[in-house]
Amino acid sequence: MSYLKFDKTVMINLEESLTREVLRTNRKGAYHCTTVVDCNTRKYHGLLVMPVPAIDDDNHVLLSSMDETVIQHGAEFNLGLHKYQGNNFSPKGHKYIREYSSETVPRTVYRVGGVIFSKEKVFSLYENRIMIKYTLEDAHSATTLRFRPFLAFRSVKSLTQANGNVNQSFEEVTNGIKTCMYPGYPELYMQFNKKVKFVYEPNWYFGIEYPKEQERGYPYQEDLYVPGYFEVPIKKGESIIFSAGDSAVTTTRLKSLYEQEVDARTPRTSFFNCLKNSAQQFYFRPKEDDAYLLAGYPWFKVRARDLFVALPGCTLSIDDPVRFEKIMSTAVPALRAFMSQNSLDPVIRELEHPDVPLWAIWAIQQYAKAVGVEKARELYADFVHEILEYISGQKHPDMKLMDNGLLFANGRDKAITWMNSTINGKPVVSRSGYIVEFNSLWYNALCFYTELVGGAPVEKYDKIIKALDKSFPETFINGYNYLFDSVSGSTVDWSVRPNMIFAVALTYSPLTRMQKRSVLDIVTKELLTPKGLRSLSPKSGGYKPYYVGPQYERDLAYHQGTAWPWLLGAYLEAYLRVFGKGGVPFAERMLISMEEEMSLHCIGTIPELFDGNPPFTGRGAISFAMNVAAILRVVDLLKMYNAE
Incomplete structure (x- = not known):
């Protein structure tokens, strides 16, 4: 029985099936979705959506879709499905679907009269190539398959319209063709593992609509170019493999290439395996010697904070410390270059944000827990010391160490924290001064360094720690026993926000047990939802729980009430820290709502955020690294507690 399986009743109901997405990626940043x-x-x-560096740093849709048609006795049954104006869907191929599963690879089973026909898709890990395996499971008479490719050759940020600039020429290659619609793009090779007939019949299909773009207030109609169609006979029990990529493939090897790719997958047979599979999809290696984590799909690039926050969960929690080390071997030089030369990295974005070095230390701390302090000391002690010296030496342009040991960051006119939505260049949530999670991370980093170098206090940092033991609670704890989100002189932010949870979740905290309990209670009462912590309490002014509408409306809501799963990870870690093994049943119950997400939205992964009010609909990017990583870390923590 497949863990991710949907029957006919779900598939033919477009209200159900169109809300469920599937994502497959490779290490080069390309994907199928x-x-x-x-x-x-x-x-x-x-x-086939892939980077085209010769044009820009965006992904580009080359092959948009493929309509398959089953032909028997001259009758044609088109299995494709597109949305057109007026909520019209054509050719309505979904009505032939009998089941869909996505355990190892996405698999769709169709029934057309006496024909049972399956389609399986796999995306190559190291090439920009999708392979589709078509199998005729059962048929009572001669059957022919027709394949009609819909081409776009455009950026993911734009739409294409019918025009006279398209290069309509093609060239025959082994068992297929290659073509390129516009200069600057690579050739698209479309090939099969057996000889096929290609019929040149160039046409535009007009007015295809994308309802998700319409919901978000963007242009949503485009025209797609179809150069013609392929035809091939298929026998009962036979499988035919189609390949689309930016390079030619040896067609006699397609079967073995397909099987190798399938064997490399983690079967999504459980909640943990789904998360593991999803975590591996964020791995990004644009060059042989580089390793990164993408922040999410389908539109995020590599972001510094996201990389360090997600790194432990996406590597250590799935027992892959070598991957952690490889990614750090790319990230550490980039961060060092920024600290020493104020040099920004071309791939890792937002290195200049003040909390990024603190999250880097936190990631190393998780590595030390996983593999041992000695190994962490050997690899990263010098780097941690460099960060502490950089911060204490007042070298960051937007953050200063004050005499009371607290860090003061300037975020009045620009977004410097993870709450980074802006309108007209100004932050929607202006967080400036003493920022609560910055200083929680700072205290934790100083204490961890003492542990990393062998436990003996380092006089310079020990002095700061002792100052923080006094100044942190004096500055942040208010009369209602929760923490201010930020403090700048006489200006304090009384908003109940989730950032205070890090003062409880982190290994080292300047709060007492009773203070931690009070913070946890407030977060539980006002911010906890089944899908994450709200970014703002419903009792606070400006609460906007629904992330819907045009860009402006969504920017206003982004951190003003939406719920974030990565914060649920921090919350559950805090809960277990306060309640110990007694908190395990509650944490396990909370994960049930996240496991439900495996069969919703983008199946097998977790979206960027959720509405803060019921029914807590998933929104934003369909797969988000920090969320997947945080829940993986909780699963890992629960294993540890249950093993005691």
């Missing part, structure tokens, strides 16, 4: 019924609902969807 669509809905479970293969109807594209976003401009980011496509069978």
Whole structure:
């Protein structure tokens, strides 16, 4: 029985099936993404979406979709599905679907009269290539398959319209063709593992619509170019493999290449395996010697804070410390270059944000827990010391160490924290001064360094720690026993926000047990939802729980009430820290709501955020690294507590 399986009743109901998406990625930043019924609902969807560095640093949709047609006795049954104006869907191929599963690879089973036909898709890990395996499971008479490719050759940020600039030429290659719509793009090779007939019949398909873009207030209609169609006979029990990529493939090897890719996958047979599989999809290696984590799909790039926050969960929690080390071997030089030369990295964005070095130390702390302090000391002690010296030496342009040991950061006119939405260049949530999670991370970093170098207090840092023991609670604890979000002179932010949870969740904290309990209680009462912590309490002014509408409306809501799963990870870690093994049943119950997400939205992963009010609908990016990593870390923590 497949863990991720949907029957006919779900698949033929477009209200259900169009909300479920599937994502497959490779290490080069390319991906395949669509809905479970293969109807594209976003401009980011496509069978082959890949970077084209010769044009820009965005991904580009080359092959948007493929319509398959089953032909018997001259009758044609088109299995494709596109949305057109007026809520019209054509050719309505979903009505033939009998089941869909996505345990190892996405698999769709169709029934057309006496024909039972399956389609399986795999995306190559190290090449920009999608392979689709078509199998005729059962048929009572001669059967022919027709394949009609829909081409876009555009950025994921734009839409294409019918035009006369398209290069309509093609060239035959082994068992297929290659073509390129516009200069600057790579050739698209479309090949099969057996000889096929290609019929040149160039046409535009007009007015295809993407409802997700319409919901978000963006242009949502485009025209797609179809150069013609492929035809091939298929026998009962036979499998045919199709390949689309930016390079030619040896067609006689397609079967073995397909099987190798399938064997490399983690079967998604459990909640943990789904999260593990999802974590591995964020790995990014644009060059042989580099290693990164993408912040999310389909539109995020590599972001410094996200990288360090997600790194332990996406590597250590799935027992892959070598991957952690490889990614750090790329990230550490980038951060060092910024600290020493104020040099920004071309791949890792937002290195200049003040809390990034503190999250880097936190990531190393998790590595020390996983593999041992001695190994962490050997690899990273010098780097941690450099960060502490950089911060204490007042070298960051937007953050200063004050005499009371607290860090003061300037975020009045620009977004410097993870709450980074802006309108007209100004932060929606202006967080400036003593910022609560910055100083929680700072205290934790100083204490961890003492542990890292062998436990003997380092006089310079020990003095700061002792100052923080007094100044942190004096500055942040208010009369209602929760923590101010930020303090700048006489200006304090009384908003109940989730950032205070880090003062409880981190290994080292300047709070007493009773103070931690009070903070946890307030967070539980006002911020906890089944899908994460709200970014703002419903009791606070400006609460906006629904992340919907055009960009402006969504920017206003982004951190003003939406719920974030990565914060649920911090909350559950804090809960277990306060209640110990007695908190395990509660943490396990909370994870049930996250496990439900495996069969919703983008199946097998966790979206960027959720509405802060019921029904807590998933929004934003369909797969988000910090969220996946945080829940993996909780699963890992629970294993540890249950083993005691």
